[in-house]
Amino acid sequence: MSEMLKRSKGKIVIVGAGFVGASTAFAIASSGIASELILVDVNMEKAYGEAMDLNHGLAFLSPCNIDAGDYPDVKDADIIIIAAGSGRKPGETRLDLAKKNANIIKAIIPNIMQYYNGGVLLVISNPVDVLTYIIQKMTGLPASKVLGSGTVLDSARFRYLMGQHCKVDIRNIHGYVIGEHGDSEVLVWSRVNLAGEKIDEYCNACEKKCGGIERDKIAKGVREAGAEIIKRKGATYYGVALSVTRICEAILKNQRSILTVGSVVDGPYGIKDTALSLPSIVGINGIEKIFELNLLPEEEEDLRKSAAKIRESIDSVLEDNMVDVK
Numbered sequence: 001m002s003e004m005l006k007r008s009k010g011k012i013v014i015v016g017a018g019f020v021g022a023s024t025a026f027a028i029a030s031s032g033i034a035s036e037l038i039l040v041d042v043n044m045e046k047a048y049g050e051a052m053d054l055n056h057g058l059a060f061l062s063p064c065n066i067d068a069g070d071y072p073d074v075k076d077a078d079i080i081i082i083a084a085g086s087g088r089k090p091g092e093t094r095l096d097l098a099k100k101n102a103n104i105i106k107a108i109i110p111n112i113m114q115y116y117n118g119g120v121l122l123v124i125s126n127p128v129d130v131l132t133y134i135i136q137k138m139t140g141l142p143a144s145k146v147l148g149s150g151t152v153l154d155s156a157r158f159r160y161l162m163g164q165h166c167k168v169d170i171r172n173i174h175g176y177v178i179g180e181h182g183d184s185e186v187l188v189w190s191r192v193n194l195a196g197e198k199i200d201e202y203c204n205a206c207e208k209k210c211g212g213i214e215r216d217k218i219a220k221g222v223r224e225a226g227a228e229i230i231k232r233k234g235a236t237y238y239g240v241a242l243s244v245t246r247i248c249e250a251i252l253k254n255q256r257s258i259l260t261v262g263s264v265v266d267g268p269y270g271i272k273d274t275a276l277s278l279p280s281i282v283g284i285n286g287i288e289k290i291f292e293l294n295l296l297p298e299e300e301e302d303l304r305k306s307a308a309k310i311r312e313s314i315d316s317v318l319e320d321n322m323v324d325v326k
């Protein structure tokens with residue numbers, strides 16, 4: 001079998017069955033990409049309830065063994081999704097959330113590693129960049145095997161807002177958000193293209209004659225989307241679940257898809273020892289390659305500033321002795 005057609009067993013374990021974890025389980029089950037889906041949660045009754053609910057819909061889905069379990073089920077998993085942790089509350093800073101969730105992660109990771117024998121760790125708990133860094137250092141696994149959901153959702157939000165503005169199918173718009181999954185993220189306008197044309201060229205030929213892309217408005221919409229949803233409904237989970245399912249599909253089917261997942265990087269753009277999102281080839285072994293886009297000087301500078309902000313948060317968590325890293 002060729003490398004491109006290589007397939008996994010299709011076993012996914014989700015640690016954390018709250019809003020995000022349960023929504024992710026639903027999205028994965030609906031997609032049909034997994035053959036086995038195990039939910040692990042400190043509240044075992046909650047995990048069992050979610051598994052029961054999903055199982056009752058299997059008549060309408062592709063066959064999948066869905067169950068509640070515990071950390072021994074991590075053995076032989078292709079993907080271990082880490083969704084445990086508190087959600088961000090209105091008015092709460094990302095640093096407050098980092099310190100709170102770092103303590104939760106500190107208790108979870110040793111339990112996972114006790115039974116881990118391969119597979120990809122996919123971090124979706126927030127703040128995802130800080131926790132991806134901490135988990136990679138705690139586990140000692142190669143950086144390519146510890147992924148964060150990163151800015152995959154942010155990039156989708158970017159494409160959605162571009163589609164709304166340009167009145168075209170979102171699937172025909174390509175654009176990346178890189179750096180932090182948060183306020184300092186960088187929208188790479190220089191690499192946005194529609195119908196194979198750069199955005200400026202597309203605008204010049206467009207009959208809409210709107211005067212050009214409202215870049216500041218779109219950037220604000222992308223950066224504030226999560227906080228806006230939290231303000232209105234208390235939490236974000238559907239968009240997260242769908243983006244995580246897309247990452248899982250790329251891993252399980254060895255698609256070698258280019259996605260803006262997060263990982264610990266040491267070198268790209270001169271950035272050292274921090275976790276952030278860059279376009280990466282994602283396949284069955286995790287990240288195969290990270291791309292260094294030819295950015296504009298101001299975009300590259302913004303990326304370095306974003307990396308510095310993430311590193312500052314990491315240092316603050318570590319200095320408070322919340323976790324020990326290798």
